[in-house]
Amino acid sequence: MSGGLWRDALRRLTGDRAGIAGLAILGLLALTALAGPMLIGWRQDEIDWAHMAAAPFTAPGHWLGTDRLGRDLLVRTLYGLRVSLAIALAATLVALVIGVGWGALAGYLRGRADALMMRFVDVLYALPQVFFVIILTVVFGRGPVAILVAIGAFGWLTMARIVRGQALALREREFIEAAVVGGAGTTAVVLRHIVPNLLGPVIVYATLTVPQVILVESFLSFLGIGIQEPLASLGNLIADGAAEMETAPWILAVPAGVLVLVVFAFNFLGDALRDALDPRDA
Amino acid sequence: MSTLAFVARRLLAAIPTLAVVIALSFALTRAAPGGPFDEEQALPPEIRANLEAAYGLDAPVHLQFGRYLRGLLQGDFGPSYKFRDFTVTELIAGGLPVSLAIGLAALFLALALGIPLGAWAALARGRGADRAVMALAVAGISVPVFVVAPFLALVFGIWLGWLPVAGWEPGRPADLILPVLTLALPVIAYLARLTRGSLLEVLRSTWIRAARARGLPRRVVLLRHALPAALLPVVSYLGPAAAAVLAGSLVVETIFGLPGMGRHLVQGALNRDYTLVMGMVIVYAALMIVLNLLADLACAWLDPRIRSGRHA
Numbered sequence: 001m002s003g004g005l006w007r008d009a010l011r012r013l014t015g016d017r018a019g020i021a022g023l024a025i026l027g028l029l030a031l032t033a034l035a036g037p038m039l040i041g042w043r044q045d046e047i048d049w050a051h052m053a054a055a056p057f058t059a060p061g062h063w064l065g066t067d068r069l070g071r072d073l074l075v076r077t078l079y080g081l082r083v084s085l086a087i088a089l090a091a092t093l094v095a096l097v098i099g100v101g102w103g104a105l106a107g108y109l110r111g112r113a114d115a116l117m118m119r120f121v122d123v124l125y126a127l128p129q130v131f132f133v134i135i136l137t138v139v140f141g142r143g144p145v146a147i148l149v150a151i152g153a154f155g156w157l158t159m160a161r162i163v164r165g166q167a168l169a170l171r172e173r174e175f176i177e178a179a180v181v182g183g184a185g186t187t188a189v190v191l192r193h194i195v196p197n198l199l200g201p202v203i204v205y206a207t208l209t210v211p212q213v214i215l216v217e218s219f220l221s222f223l224g225i226g227i228q229e230p231l232a233s234l235g236n237l238i239a240d241g242a243a244e245m246e247t248a249p250w251i252l253a254v255p256a257g258v259l260v261l262v263v264f265a266f267n268f269l270g271d272a273l274r275d276a277l278d279p280r281d282a
Numbered sequence: 283m284s285t286l287a288f289v290a291r292r293l294l295a296a297i298p299t300l301a302v303v304i305a306l307s308f309a310l311t312r313a314a315p316g317g318p319f320d321e322e323q324a325l326p327p328e329i330r331a332n333l334e335a336a337y338g339l340d341a342p343v344h345l346q347f348g349r350y351l352r353g354l355l356q357g358d359f360g361p362s363y364k365f366r367d368f369t370v371t372e373l374i375a376g377g378l379p380v381s382l383a384i385g386l387a388a389l390f391l392a393l394a395l396g397i398p399l400g401a402w403a404a405l406a407r408g409r410g411a412d413r414a415v416m417a418l419a420v421a422g423i424s425v426p427v428f429v430v431a432p433f434l435a436l437v438f439g440i441w442l443g444w445l446p447v448a449g450w451e452p453g454r455p456a457d458l459i460l461p462v463l464t465l466a467l468p469v470i471a472y473l474a475r476l477t478r479g480s481l482l483e484v485l486r487s488t489w490i491r492a493a494r495a496r497g498l499p500r501r502v503v504l505l506r507h508a509l510p511a512a513l514l515p516v517v518s519y520l521g522p523a524a525a526a527v528l529a530g531s532l533v534v535e536t537i538f539g540l541p542g543m544g545r546h547l548v549q550g551a552l553n554r555d556y557t558l559v560m561g562m563v564i565v566y567a568a569l570m571i572v573l574n575l576l577a578d579l580a581c582a583w584l585d586p587r588i589r590s591g592r593h594a
Contacts, residue, residue, distance in 0.1 A: 223548050
């Protein structure tokens, strides 16, 4: 039964050109970010004294040019992509674990505990999140871990709401009742019926959370309160580029292009997954 | 009467949020490892003690919080730890008008462009205009402000030379065109998408068909019946839109060199200037609460069901 659900979803997903394009782009970018730096002869902090702020394809060995210190732009962008993707995936995982746990527990307990738990979510939700993320990075320093904690602290709220709503609604559905009447135990109902049905929205929302986290991290790094030099992230590379754009616009264009591509790809994939996993709208 | 009660209820509900903002930001900055006077070179203990006494940091935390709250009620946000010549209140008073001006201008621009664009796309559903508007909307949503801002500055400021790239002099509105446009673009994109979806749904409803069947002209059906109903989700989005504009203003003020609150906040964050960051965050939170409140009121004005509490 649940096998049919996933097979249908897969069929719908493979039929969605934008979604498949998004997936392909992401796979390609991830592979390049992982393997690329090994294939290029430059380290990310290596300075080529002979070619500073060289335009793309003009200096030997630097396909996309160099920045103002003569560091290879392609290698730095790939390292930045690694850092941005790693933080985004980790923060999404944090949001996933806390959000699903909190939401499922609230939905399962119902009653006063549910009301109390969701009230807590409401209070955090009402806070100006970006500004609290800034406070958290100011307080806990500016490393990748601090950013992860700061973003993760708020990232789970929507997930908790979605999961709790799903769990509450699912309990009342006829097919759950039918399973119970059919003699399925609690474990079987939860594992075979509730979890698979909950998984769809969770996967969709997690996919759409990743680009959001990338944007917040880059936003902080751009402002100088995120990832710090010499570590690269797409955000601080864009900030570097913005400072040089009058004389060397490619230093801005390369990381900015990669960032936009990644965000687009994740959004396309997320939309395609939503169409694939939510047959009601199809 | 019921409207007044509604306003009062919403105002009261906003107070706990602001209280949480103040308490949480105070607690977080006090929980920070290291004090505000940690420099590269350690201060002699006597000087450090004097500094802490001067800023009231030697008192127990709950007394500090009480003093801070009392100050806030009188509009006193305390001294800035790093800008020694200014109080936080002075920095806020200097920056708030600039931030407010570009923020509100961006919101109004977004409303004035986003809603008609979305309505146009909905009416041209499936045709070229619709596709073009929606493609632009996806781009506007996916491309972040910190990419749009340098890009616009590069094209209009440097290559074309039409507009100033950075800086700000009172009475020179040309300085504000690029910042406002940058802030408005993502909101325009989002509003266009929302308006399109919502209007399409409303146009499918039976009461619109009924209005048409009564022989009302197309224009009247659209402007008097369909649009007001379709604008509800759009107006509800104004709260989040305001939050997005305020966050974006940090980037825009930094890039275009505007002396607004956002730039002070970023500077404060870079300098670990706790009182400055705290004060700015509280003011931003208050702004967001007020804008959310206005959005709620606009919603209630458009939809009597919300006002009377009979909503769904």
